[in-house]
Amino acid sequence: MLQGRSAGHQAVVGLSDARSRTVNLENIRIVLVNTSHPGNIGGVARAMKNMGLSRLVLVQPRAFPHEQAEWRAASALDVLERAVVTETLEEAIGDCQFVVGTSARERRIPWPLLDPRHCARRIAEVSPREQVAVLFGREDRGLTNDELQVCNLHLHIPTSADYSSLNLAMAVQIICYELRMLLAEGNVPDREDDHWDTPFTTRDNMERFYVHLEQTLTDIEFLDPAAPRQLMARLRRLYSRVRLDEMELNILRGILTETQKWVEKARNR
Amino acid sequence: MLQGRSAGHQAVVGLSDARSRTVNLENIRIVLVNTSHPGNIGGVARAMKNMGLSRLVLVQPRAFPHEQAEWRAASALDVLERAVVTETLEEAIGDCQFVVGTSARERRIPWPLLDPRHCARRIAEVSPREQVAVLFGREDRGLTNDELQVCNLHLHIPTSADYSSLNLAMAVQIICYELRMLLAEGNVPDREDDHWDTPFTTRDNMERFYVHLEQTLTDIEFLDPAAPRQLMARLRRLYSRVRLDEMELNILRGILTETQKWVEKARNR
Numbered sequence: 222m223l224q225g226r227s228a229g230h231q232a233v234v235g236l237s238d239a240r241s242r243t244v245n246l247e248n249i250r251i252v253l254v255n256t257s258h259p260g261n262i263g264g265v266a267r268a269m270k271n272m273g274l275s276r277l278v279l280v281q282p283r284a285f286p287h288e289q290a291e292w293r294a295a296s297a298l299d300v301l302e303r304a305v306v307t308e309t310l311e312e313a314i315g316d317c318q319f320v321v322g323t324s325a326r327e328r329r330i331p332w333p334l335l336d337p338r339h340c341a342r343r344i345a346e347v348s349p350r351e352q353v354a355v356l357f358g359r360e361d362r363g364l365t366n367d368e369l370q371v372c373n374l375h376l377h378i379p380t381s382a383d384y385s386s387l388n389l390a391m392a393v394q395i396i397c398y399e400l401r402m403l404l405a406e407g408n409v410p411d412r413e414d415d416h417w418d419t420p421f422t423t424r425d426n427m428e429r430f431y432v433h434l435e436q437t438l439t440d441i442e443f444l445d446p447a448a449p450r451q452l453m454a455r456l457r458r459l460y461s462r463v464r465l466d467e468m469e470l471n472i473l474r475g476i477l478t479e480t481q482k483w484v485e486k487a488r489n490r
Numbered sequence: 491m492l493q494g495r496s497a498g499h500q501a502v503v504g505l506s507d508a509r510s511r512t513v514n515l516e517n518i519r520i521v522l523v524n525t526s527h528p529g530n531i532g533g534v535a536r537a538m539k540n541m542g543l544s545r546l547v548l549v550q551p552r553a554f555p556h557e558q559a560e561w562r563a564a565s566a567l568d569v570l571e572r573a574v575v576t577e578t579l580e581e582a583i584g585d586c587q588f589v590v591g592t593s594a595r596e597r598r599i600p601w602p603l604l605d606p607r608h609c610a611r612r613i614a615e616v617s618p619r620e621q622v623a624v625l626f627g628r629e630d631r632g633l634t635n636d637e638l639q640v641c642n643l644h645l646h647i648p649t650s651a652d653y654s655s656l657n658l659a660m661a662v663q664i665i666c667y668e669l670r671m672l673l674a675e676g677n678v679p680d681r682e683d684d685h686w687d688t689p690f691t692t693r694d695n696m697e698r699f700y701v702h703l704e705q706t707l708t709d710i711e712f713l714d715p716a717a718p719r720q721l722m723a724r725l726r727r728l729y730s731r732v733r734l735d736e737m738e739l740n741i742l743r744g745i746l747t748e749t750q751k752w753v754e755k756a757r758n759r
Contacts (some may be wrong), residue, residue, distance in 0.1 A: 264657070264660075267653075267657060267660075268657075268660060270650065270652065270653045271649050271650060271653055271654070271655070271656050271657075271660070272649065272650060273649075273650035273652070295655075295657075296653055296655070297653060331683075331685055331686055331687050333682035333683055334682055334683075334685060335682045336671070336674070337667075338671065339681075339682070343682075374682060378667070379670050379671060379673075379674035380540050380541065380542075380670070381539065381540060381541060381542035381670070383539065383542070384536075384539045384540055384565055384566060385540070386540070386564075386565070387540050388533070388536060388537075388564075390660075391533075391536075391537060391540070391659075391660065391663045394660045394663055394664065395663065395664065395667050398606075398647070398664050398667075401648050401649065401650070402605070402607065402648060404648075405605070405648035413602035413603055413604045413608070413612075413643060414600075414602055414603075416600055416603060417600055418600050
């Protein structure tokens with residue numbers, strides 16, 4: 222049951238989703254080589270499912286299936302259940318056209334090397350029509366030189382020089398996140414207020430507001446037209462930075478109007 | 491000891507590193523609100539240190555200090571030891587000029603919202619001269635509406651609709667990774683062969699190689715000059731794709747020269 226079916230994971234499944242033009246996550250498998258801690262396998266399964274990946278291959282895991290894997294997987298048990306376990310790396314990636322290996326160290330013979338962002342773009346380019354594997358090595362020693370030399374491309378996650386040893390599931394999370402970001406491109410706002418519920422107001426309305434504001438501040442004798450100092454300039458700078466939407470502007474103008482009524486009432490007593 | 495010193499974490503420390511112009515990680519604190527599982531606190535500490543962040547603030551953690559936190563922190567125990575524990579969110583962020591809150595849900599009142607990449611850029615912009623806090627809520631419910639409303643900006647990590655609940659430490663890892671990527675910009679190759687150890691060869695040398703190759707293939711009677719078909723075109727396409735460096739080219743030319751010697755030897759017998 223937990224061994225999965227080899228035939229299943231090799232099927233090329235097209236996403237019906239319109240965004241699949243950028244990256245086909247169904248064609249991308251995460252391959253863990255000789256993982257020691259079953260908890261990490263569970264953490265990887267969750268990281269994958271959170272980002273929409275589902276194909277996990279385990280090459281000679283030390284302990285799998287295991288309750289720690291299931292606990293860390295949380296609601297990604299289906300990824301664990303579909304996981305394919307193999308004896309050799311060759312079995313895990315034999316049908317792949319593009320193989321990426323994660324590498325922490327500089328190699329004696331330089332290999333094509335990218336950071337996760339550029340690597341995700343390369344994977345995305347080939348993913349609509351090819352099988353892709355991303356290999357992650359042992360917790361303590363990573364991939365061997367022999368394993369790295371079957372790869373088309375090496376992937377290096379930038380880290381602090383003080384502590385460069387990433388947890389395995391964290392490394393998988395970062396790659397899966399970069400793939401997800403490609404899928405999300407165009408669906409997540411570039412500008413922080415792209416998704417606003419009310420139109421932002423026009424320059425003309427802002428000018429009318431400033432006239433109203435200046436009049437009201439004069440009415441309440443906060444502003445002395447004979448010695449205005451920089452008061453209006455400072456208020457203009459404040460509201461320019463914030464970009465008022467139409468509803469907010471209406472609220473502020475309502476406050477000014479009410480204030481003026483109270484001033485008028487007070488003066489007519 | 492484990493409570494840290496409040497004064498220490500508020501100091502504005504400039505990085506001597508030349509790259510600090512892009513982002514000052516010393517001015518960025520990660521704030522965890524009401525964390526339930528101490529293991530997650532440890533995972534967060536490790537994720538931070540891996541990416542070069544060191545300032546962790548815990549608002550009413552359920553269990554801290556705790557051995558599970560220490561186990562998951564691995565070699566980031568110093569981050570746990572420097573962690574500041576507070577009773578209220580106000581204490582945790584009172585001295586901050588820029589506060590970002592992570593948000594999974596759409597809010598009734600839209601708030602400025604960015605994905606991790608754009609958010610990291612905004613944080614980087616202010617980090618050289620301002621104190622920045624990035625808030626992460628409870629494992630099960632995130633941040634409350636009141637907590638989100640003290641934020642200048644909301645941050646949303648894109649996820650699969652099938653399983654959108656990220657592990658807390660994974661969410662922190664993604665933000666810290668995005669900040670690290672800004673620091674690494676210009677230091678990580680954009681092109682996969684930027685870091686090659688041998689110069690890539692010139693077009694002229696490639697043309698000489700093709701002449702040599704064609705002659706050798708003719709010598710060994712693999713290529714019939716009267717009926718060359720597309721052989722040379724295919725070989726040109728192959729070597730164009732790979733971009734030979736000078737050492738590789740010398741190796742190939744050496745092979746051709748040796749091959750020709752054997753043909754000559756054979757013919758002169």
